[in-house]
Amino acid sequence: MSELGIENKNQKLIVISQSCDIAHHSIEDEPEVEIIICSEIESLNAMMTNSQNPRVLNLEAIKLDPNSGATPLYLELKAKNKRSISKDKFIDQLPDETIKLDDHNSRILCQWLASRYNRLALPSxxxxxxxxxxxxxxxxKKTNNFISALYISVEPNREIESHETYTVNLLALTNVNSSETPEAVKKLINQMATHMEENNIDTNTIIRSEKETSVATIKALKKYNFDHFSFRDTKNPTPPEV
Structure with a gap:
């Protein structure tokens, strides 16, 4: 697999091209297959799950073993490790039938790939x-099993003076399996709201389940990514692109 970029046994390769593009009849129109190289990790980093960081994604796959059954397999993907390879190199490769992504994690992967191009750019x-x-x-980290995503709108969505005020609508979207709002989610949102108010940001917060949230509501907001929390150097407030 070295010709595909796999360098050690802890690395995996996920095909991210749509199946119709792979099977397209014209090699001239679709000469390549898009892949991404990922690595096995011991545990999930909450800051890197649910497509919260556009540069790094942690996913839970399923490892199938004839003896022990299905067990979780944690993978880390980095945007810089996307590749396009010729179908000539790809055509003789067979998938690893012992590793699967369920529908939920497949959707997260698609959202993460798309967020590279359509994510919200907030004022510095x-x-x-x-x-x-x-x-x-x-x-x-304590809300990792409960929150699907945080959505936000910021007004004005531009640079303002330090004494001026932003107004924020913040929606915490809890997953469909949460029958009630966990205390960890309430604590996160309350502390975010408190921090915002202390920093001249007027805040309206809502915690709502996926089942209770309309498409129109989601369209009115943007997903809040957390990559800026990883950069503490005030001389470089904007994280570099990878």
């Missing part, structure tokens, strides 16, 4: 105000 001044929030990673 707003990001700077949020950058100093304490315990954000710890709080987010």
């Amino acid at each position: 001044e707003f990001n700077e105000r949020m950058r100093t929030m304490r315990n954000f990673k710890k709080l987010l």
Whole structure:
């Protein structure tokens, strides 16, 4: 598999081309297959799940074993490890039938790939105000099994002076399996709201399940990514693109 970019046994290759493109009859129109190289990891990083970070994604796959049955397999994907390979190199490869992605994680993968191009760009001044929030990673980690995504709108969506005020609508979308709002989610949202208010950001927060949320509501907001929380250097407020 070295010709496909696999360098060690802990690395896997996920095909991210749509199946119709792979099977397309014209090699001239579809000469290549898109793949991404990923690595096995010991556990999931909550900051890297649910397509929250556009550069790195942690996924839970399923490892099938004839003796032990199905067990979780944790994978880390990096946007910089996407590749396009010739179908000539790909055509003789067979899939690993012992590793699967369920529908939920397949959707997350698709959302993460798309977020590279359609994610929200927030003003640097707003990001700077949020950058100093304490315990954000710890709080987010505790909500990992409950929150599908955080959605946000920021007005005005531009740079303002430090004494001026942003107005934010923040929606915490809980997954369909949560029958009631877990305390960890309430604590995260309450502390985010408190931090915002302390930093001259007027805040309206809502916690709602996927079943209760309309498409129109989602369209009115943008998914809130957390990559800016990883960069603490005030001389470089905008994280570099990979």
